[in-house]
């Protein structure tokens with residue numbers, strides 16, 4: 492088989508698909524129902540702020556992988572979304588949407604606390620970080636953390652902090668964090 496025949500056969504097997512919304516070309520596996528990614532994941536997993544339509548893209552189901560999160564009605568979601576939006580850049584929820592499946596596959600939030608300490612300084616608090624269990628280990632957790640950390644830095648915070656389990660210590664170290672002090676908690680429910 493000569494070179495041009497080889498590339499023709501290869502292309503016909505990969506079935507490239509053009510996505511006009513992103514102006515990019517993706518390659519899906521031969522079985523279209525599987526829709527597995529074979530193109531650059533950088534192009535498919537875009538990080539952005541939460542949008543109201545994300546409830547329909549599996550945002551709540553993703554949070555359920557992290558902790559107790561009962562089903563949230565559309566009205567409750569919209570009310571909370573508007574409440575948080577009114578805080579503007581002081582409360583940001585980041586998400587990563589899989590642009591092939593249209594599902595939200597990672598999320599995390601950052602809250603900007605305003606202090607009197609440190610010359611009226613600000614601290615970023617990162618919370619509710621989770622990556623869909625089917626897609627962990629692809630640097631999406633790091634991507635979300637970088638997004639939240641960059642936001643805190645751009646807001647003038649002098650530090651960004653978070654709590655985590657010992658199991659996740661190495662992950663956060665790889666994101667540039669270091670262990671300091673001890674978390675104390677008192678639950679009300």
Ligand SMILES: CC(C)(COP(=O)(O)OP(=O)(O)OC[C@H]1O[C@@H](n2cnc3c(N)ncnc32)[C@H](O)[C@@H]1OP(=O)(O)O)[C@@H](O)C(=O)NCCC(=O)NCCS
Nearest residue numbers: 620621622627628629630631632633655658659661662665
């Ligand atoms: C923790 C979590 C967010 C990590 O997301 P992820 O997308 O799998 O992580 P990444 O692929 O971005 O990992 C970045 C690096 O950390 C490492 N890493 C990730 N999780 C790790 C863990 N639990 N222990 C040790 N290393 C870990 C990866 O191997 C990778 O290393 P590399 O850069 O050398 O290749 C994800 O496992 C998760 O959602 N867990 C369940 C929910 C949870 O515990 N959330 C955190 C609440 S504080």
